[in-house]
Amino acid sequence: MHSARDASKDNVVNDARLDEYGYCDDYMLAVDRRQFPDVPGQSEGFGFRTAYDIVCIALDEWKAGPVMPFNQVSHAPDL
Numbered sequence: 544m545h546s547a548r549d550a551s552k553d554n555v556v557n558d559a560r561l562d563e564y565g566y567c568d569d570y571m572l573a574v575d576r577r578q579f580p581d582v583p584g585q586s587e588g589f590g591f592r593t594a595y596d597i598v599c600i601a602l603d604e605w606k607a608g609p610v611m612p613f614n615q616v617s618h619a620p621d622l
Contacts, residue, residue, distance in 0.1 A: 564595070
């Protein structure tokens, strides 16, 4: 769980002393690199880094929003 003060993915990585790809292990990174291949003429890993950056930006924007207290979280109704 991350605290509300962690305003960005970079803060979480620095606080937890994680490498660039955070909680992703080698297997996850290998699978993801196959899912996001490199664009011809770009450096190795360009496709994956671009996709990863998009996800990190979206998470940073989400974390910057209002924090909902746990007692206000509701669950989807049973179908």
